[in-house]
Amino acid sequence: MQLVRSNSRCVLCSLRDRRRVWSEAPDGASPRIAIFGEAPGRDEDREGKPFIGGSGDVLNWALASASIRRVNCFVGNVISCRPPNNEITSTEGADAIPLCRGGFFQDLDYLASTKCRTILALGATAMRAFDIEGSITKNRGSVYTYKYKTTTFTVIPTFHPSFIMRKHWRLEGGGTGDNGAAYVSDFRKAASIADEGWEALTEDFNVSPTVDQVEAFIDDMVRNKRLAALDTETTGLSENARVVVLGIASSASRAISVPFLDKMGISYFTSTNMSRINASLQRLFSECPLLFQNSFFDIPMLRRMGFTFNLDNVEDTLLIHHTLSPESEHNLGFIVSVYGKTPYWKGEFLNRTTSILAMDQLAMRTYNLRDCVVLHQVYKAMMKDIDELELREFYEAEVRPLLAPVMEMRDVGMLIDMKAMSSFRAKLQRVKEQQLAKLYDLGGIPREFNFDSDAEVRYFLFGEVPSKFRRLTEFAQSNERYAEFVRKADEARKQAVELSDFLDQMPPKLAEKTRKKIHHLYNDAAKRDEQAKRILQGKKYVELNALQIVHDYVKPIYLLKGYAPAQTDGGTSAIDAEGLLSYTIALNNRLRDVKNFVKPDADEIAAIEKLLTWLAEFSFYSAVDKLLSTYTQYKPDADGRIRPEWKMWGTATGRISSSRPNAQNLPKRKDEDNELDHLRAEVRDFFIARPGWKFISCDYVNLEVYILAYETQDPELLAVVEKGLNIHDLNTKALFDIDETNPHWKLHRAAAKIFQFGRLQYGGSDRGVYRKVMIKNPSMHLTLREFAAASARWMSLHPKYVEWHDALEAEVTATRRTKTAFGRLRIFMGNEEGIVREALSTRIQSPGASLVNRAMRKIYDERNKLGLKARFVCQVHDQLIMEAPDDEAERVRDLMVSCMEAPFDFRGVKRTVKVDPSIGINFGEL
Numbered sequence: 001m002q003l004v005r006s007n008s009r010c011v012l013c014s015l016r017d018r019r020r021v022w023s024e025a026p027d028g029a030s031p032r033i034a035i036f037g038e039a040p041g042r043d044e045d046r047e048g049k050p051f052i053g054g055s056g057d058v059l060n061w062a063l064a065s066a067s068i069r070r071v072n073c074f075v076g077n078v079i080s081c082r083p084p085n086n087e088i089t090s091t092e093g094a095d096a097i098p099l100c101r102g103g104f105f106q107d108l109d110y111l112a113s114t115k116c117r118t119i120l121a122l123g124a125t126a127m128r129a130f131d132i133e134g135s136i137t138k139n140r141g142s143v144y145t146y147k148y149k150t151t152t153f154t155v156i157p158t159f160h161p162s163f164i165m166r167k168h169w170r171l172e173g174g175g176t177g178d179n180g181a182a183y184v185s186d187f188r189k190a191a192s193i194a195d196e197g198w199e200a201l202t203e204d205f206n207v208s209p210t211v212d213q214v215e216a217f218i219d220d221m222v223r224n225k226r227l228a229a230l231d232t233e234t235t236g237l238s239e240n241a242r243v244v245v246l247g248i249a250s251s252a253s254r255a256i257s258v259p260f261l262d263k264m265g266i267s268y269f270t271s272t273n274m275s276r277i278n279a280s281l282q283r284l285f286s287e288c289p290l291l292f293q294n295s296f297f298d299i300p301m302l303r304r305m306g307f308t309f310n311l312d313n314v315e316d317t318l319l320i321h322h323t324l325s326p327e328s329e330h331n332l333g334f335i336v337s338v339y340g341k342t343p344y345w346k347g348e349f350l351n352r353t354t355s356i357l358a359m360d361q362l363a364m365r366t367y368n369l370r371d372c373v374v375l376h377q378v379y380k381a382m383m384k385d386i387d388e389l390e391l392r393e394f395y396e397a398e399v400r401p402l403l404a405p406v407m408e409m410r411d412v413g414m415l416i417d418m419k420a421m422s423s424f425r426a427k428l429q430r431v432k433e434q435q436l437a438k439l440y441d442l443g444g445i446p447r448e449f450n451f452d453s454d455a456e457v458r459y460f461l462f463g464e465v466p467s468k469f470r471r472l473t474e475f476a477q478s479n480e481r482y483a484e485f486v487r488k489a490d491e492a493r494k495q496a497v498e499l500s501d502f503l504d505q506m507p508p509k510l511a512e513k514t515r516k517k518i519h520h521l522y523n524d525a526a527k528r529d530e531q532a533k534r535i536l537q538g539k540k541y542v543e544l545n546a547l548q549i550v551h552d553y554v555k556p557i558y559l560l561k562g563y564a565p566a567q568t569d570g571g572t573s574a575i576d577a578e579g580l581l582s583y584t585i586a587l588n589n590r591l592r593d594v595k596n597f598v599k600p601d602a603d604e605i606a607a608i609e610k611l612l613t614w615l616a617e618f619s620f621y622s623a624v625d626k627l628l629s630t631y632t633q634y635k636p637d638a639d640g641r642i643r644p645e646w647k648m649w650g651t652a653t654g655r656i657s658s659s660r661p662n663a664q665n666l667p668k669r670k671d672e673d674n675e676l677d678h679l680r681a682e683v684r685d686f687f688i689a690r691p692g693w694k695f696i697s698c699d700y701v702n703l704e705v706y707i708l709a710y711e712t713q714d715p716e717l718l719a720v721v722e723k724g725l726n727i728h729d730l731n732t733k734a735l736f737d738i739d740e741t742n743p744h745w746k747l748h749r750a751a752a753k754i755f756q757f758g759r760l761q762y763g764g765s766d767r768g769v770y771r772k773v774m775i776k777n778p779s780m781h782l783t784l785r786e787f788a789a790a791s792a793r794w795m796s797l798h799p800k801y802v803e804w805h806d807a808l809e810a811e812v813t814a815t816r817r818t819k820t821a822f823g824r825l826r827i828f829m830g831n832e833e834g835i836v837r838e839a840l841s842t843r844i845q846s847p848g849a850s851l852v853n854r855a856m857r858k859i860y861d862e863r864n865k866l867g868l869k870a871r872f873v874c875q876v877h878d879q880l881i882m883e884a885p886d887d888e889a890e891r892v893r894d895l896m897v898s899c900m901e902a903p904f905d906f907r908g909v910k911r912t913v914k915v916d917p918s919i920g921i922n923f924g925e926l
Helices: 041-049 052-066 090-099 101-111 124-129 161-167 179-196 212-226 273-287 295-304 316-324 332-337 361-388 391-412 416-444 454-462 469-501 508-537 539-555 578-593 602-631 677-686 703-712 717-725 727-736 745-761 765-777 784-797 801-813 833-865 886-900
Strands: 035-036 072-078 118-122 144-148 151-156 204-206 228-234 243-249 254-259 291-292 312-318 414-416 644-648 657-659 693-700 817-819 824-827 871-876 879-885 905-906 910-912 915-920
Touching: 035 179, 041 052, 052 179, 072 101, 072 469, 090 101, 090 118, 090 179, 090 824, 101 151, 118 124, 118 833, 151 204, 161 578, 161 703, 179 765, 204 361, 204 454, 204 508, 212 243, 212 254, 212 273, 243 291, 243 295, 243 361, 254 295, 273 454, 273 539, 291 295, 291 316, 291 361, 295 312, 295 391, 295 644, 312 316, 312 391, 316 332, 316 361, 316 391, 332 361, 361 391, 391 833, 414 454, 416 677, 454 879, 469 539, 508 539, 578 602, 602 677, 693 833, 693 886, 703 717, 703 801, 703 824, 703 833, 703 910, 717 727, 727 745, 727 784, 745 765, 745 784, 745 833, 765 784, 784 801, 801 817, 801 833, 824 833, 833 871, 833 886, 833 905, 879 910, 879 915, 886 915
Parallel strands: 035 072, 035 118, 118 151, 204 254, 228 291, 291 312
Antiparallel strands: 144 151, 228 243, 243 254, 644 657, 693 879, 693 915, 817 824, 871 879, 905 910
16 A cells, blocks of 8 residues: 655645655555665656665565565655655755755654554664664664654654665675674564563663772672673773773663762762772672673773683673684774663763763763663573573583683783893894895885885886876976076076176276176176075985886886786776785786797897796795785784783674784794795794793694594595695695696695695685695696686595585575584675675684683683693683693693694594694794
């Protein structure tokens, strides 16, 4: 049924000649939910129906995912006609909104008459039609009320389907549908409210408590063992920051502030009362279950104040949410938009322009308590999802227990040998300068060329003229001004010399006057000389002079005719590893063709070979430059240690991550005998154990190969792990049909290693893995067709792998989910190719992560039972590193080996994975 809007002021609207697209409602029944968009699009304008075409498909998908039938919904828009180019923000679109308001109200009259009270507002325009201000990305998922005449509607803003298609739907690579889960959750929330109603929670907050009130509040919580939701506000994020207030919530609406500091940093409580407060808080922390959002921030802050915690008594909504939806945002505002009842509240505090101590303290504490009560709101709902998705066992066995050892790793940190790092930096700088000299000389490039300028590198490689060359008109103008100053200086000196020649012939008075003029002329010449000198020495002139030299003397070694370089998003030629790989492949293909000519062109062959050599040297230079910027800038704390921010929520596969710095990126020792790998390995040498202590490392050997064998039950892969065979040797023979006697064995073996990880374990395509092979080995003469044939040969020899892969593909395309052998769940919302690749990666990487994570906690517990002093300092992929006193080192090594090699259940079968243990005084010895 269509609802004609007769109250719109169409005669005044610039869209009046457009087709009206009226709202639709169920025939003879009340709508369950009302859906408002902003305006009809092209397809809607053509068909005269709201939400069809692409945006209609996304809307229908969201409705179906939330078990809502579209035929039971009201579907319409804020305005009834399509604005130019679908731009609601155009002049015509903006003018139409108030003119169509009367018709919009007619739709609300209809909804009120049918007792439909739940509205989904799709996009910012629809949201604002219900007087909701702010950003759609922040407000989506929140629940608001809109009073219309005598009817109160419940309104849930969410994204417009076109925005989901345009910005939040990964059509390539990933298959996770960024924010797709949140979008669907908004529809599910609307369905729940339509069926069960909605009641906003009241806020029972005490933001100005007495010491007695704080003690009474905590006594009640301790006596009843209530879950305490906690949140701190601090003066900053550094280790020197102070806690301003601690919020404590006992329920989804009741909470109390514990202010430590008042306005401008004055203590809120007296020292006597503060002692009472601290004693009560320690009781709370010791005896009640605790709930945080990002305990990795709050607990260290409170520990610095002297409080202690049993980390096994802590729940964390961030970690729970990551267990449920690893690809989503994990900030509290987002989590509450999916699971909570409090409308978005964080904008005013986060966008403040004053320090936390200068703002209104009562407003700040109210904000803090909302951060606390919403934890209760979301916790129960998230744990319900945990149970419904059968994730409770996984969460209790892996996620919660990992908190304590990861927190320990953050606390302990890693000692840096600053002298060794400085020496390494100087060495890298020398290598970089030597490499630069090679590039300049090999390419015939003047020293004014800037290798840090992508535009200049493109000019050298492809003849792509940099836009900054337009500045050379300024250089010409500067040269003209310089020449003018020089000319005037020369003229002044010449005139002075000419006058000097006649001084002896002049009467005394005229001679004196002439001498003054001569003096003035020399001064003027000197002034002009100084002005000319300033031009030449000016920073701008020096830059432009270098640019002119680049323009005049930099020429490509060789230009490949007909080659179209890969493009960046900005429309320039790509010179990253992928872009240069494409060029290298094209150059090698041309070189092969030219050599096969009846009369090969020796000059062209020489030019191509020279450019290929230059590209290889440039790749080495770029790698050295990255080593310099990544691994020689560590800034340790006062005790000489760096403390990376280890995170349990950094990856979708469950591996922990780190930042500032990323310790997971520390290079490993490799068996490749090349200069770059030797340089990378040196990074590990300046991570040192403190005197009298040693590092103990246990690294799972080929962990993901074990997992792949156990998953696929492929006989040859099982033989590899059971007999200790070398998977890369076997793959090299299977892929390329060669053995160790082949002179190219080493190159092909390197390609086989990339095939193992990229193709078999991480689900890459032949084309994608081939590109990785060529980036690693640009000198390898291998075509994509040859690589694809090698891949097909391997598959023909491994039918069990193919069977497993095909079964996984069928499962994930049918259900859009997969669960690992250890119980981690991944739900996918992207395109089929992407989700198959993600699922394959998940089934291999996630069990590996689980094995490392669980072993870490097992070692932690056994260490505590034995009373050892050893502490975790680092995790690098499948390698766990502890630091222990010298007299504990061997005992700790044996403990780690026994825990990590302990049998585990893998899909009903007991399995083991071997580890490689080592002891050393620095990471380089591990």
